[in-house]
Amino acid sequence: MRMDSPAVRGSDSVHRVLEAELAAARERATGKPRVVDVGGGSGVWAVPLAAAGCAVTVVEPNPNAIATLWRRAEEVAVAENIEVIADDVDALADVIPAGSADLVLAHGLLEVVDDPAAALAALAATVADDGAVSVLVANRHAAVLHRALSGRFDEARKLLADPDGVLPEDAEALLRRFDVDGLRTLLAAAGLRVSRLLGDGIVADWVADPGEGELAEFELAAAGTPPLRDIASRLHVVARRAG
Numbered sequence: 001m002r003m004d005s006p007a008v009r010g011s012d013s014v015h016r017v018l019e020a021e022l023a024a025a026r027e028r029a030t031g032k033p034r035v036v037d038v039g040g041g042s043g044v045w046a047v048p049l050a051a052a053g054c055a056v057t058v059v060e061p062n063p064n065a066i067a068t069l070w071r072r073a074e075e076v077a078v079a080e081n082i083e084v085i086a087d088d089v090d091a092l093a094d095v096i097p098a099g100s101a102d103l104v105l106a107h108g109l110l111e112v113v114d115d116p117a118a119a120l121a122a123l124a125a126t127v128a129d130d131g132a133v134s135v136l137v138a139n140r141h142a143a144v145l146h147r148a149l150s151g152r153f154d155e156a157r158k159l160l161a162d163p164d165g166v167l168p169e170d171a172e173a174l175l176r177r178f179d180v181d182g183l184r185t186l187l188a189a190a191g192l193r194v195s196r197l198l199g200d201g202i203v204a205d206w207v208a209d210p211g212e213g214e215l216a217e218f219e220l221a222a223a224g225t226p227p228l229r230d231i232a233s234r235l236h237v238v239a240r241r242a243g
Contacts, residue, residue, distance in 0.1 A: 014134075034101050034103075035049050036057045037060075038059045043070075047076060059092060060086065070084070089122055090118075092126060093126075096126050098126065103133075104131070104133045106136070110178070111177065124190045135238075136200065139179065140177035140179050141230060141231050142234075143177055165179070180197065184197075196224070196238040198235075199236070223236075
């Protein structure tokens with residue numbers, strides 16, 4: 001299921017960045033940090049965030065994913081910290097008050113929505129002036145590189161040439177991949193300025209038997225270092241409302 005893919009889960013570097021954002025939100029206010037997880041799927045992020053004391057609203061249209069989310073929430077007794085709205089990003093303005101969220105998650109979302117520009121505009125309207133939008137997307141250049149290194153050069157060339165960075169066989173899983181420049185442009189058009197841009201899964205998706213702890217340490221060290229960042233399997237952006 002898409003909601004449990006690496007493009008949704010993220011790695012230690014993603015978790016650490018979001019922990020810092022939540023710590024800042026707690027310093028700004030006395031109540032629970034307010035998190036909106038758009039396309040939150042089966043609760044990969046929502047349940048841990050609720051367990052960490054956040055008030056989490058999940059916007060998710062898939063009933064099977066929602067059922068799994070509630071099971072996960074009940075297993076760790078955090079259901080009272082979660083609200084689920086069975087809808088998609090198109091209805092965000094109708095179901096979430098503008099400027100109400102300390103943190104808005106769009107992990108594995110922009111690859112599958114019909115209109116990523118409209119989705120980002122909706123996310124930007126939802127986040128508070130001092131809050132953050134976390135975007136995690138599949139990286140087109142990583143997909144090209146992975147196929148080339150596997151000797152699948154014809155596929156690599158097609159991916160490189162395709163404006164959306166996808167092949168026909170990708171269609172059921174995602175509609176597009178992103179690169180750094182394209183993602184920056186899309187965020188800026190939505191009124192969001194990039195605060196941090198990191199690579200997620202620089203070599204982690206390739207290494208079969210990493211040394212204990214060494215891989216995670218390398219990923220953390222390299223996450224913000226171009227060009228390593230720019231060929232990671234996923235790109236992670238923390239963005240804020242411009243102005």
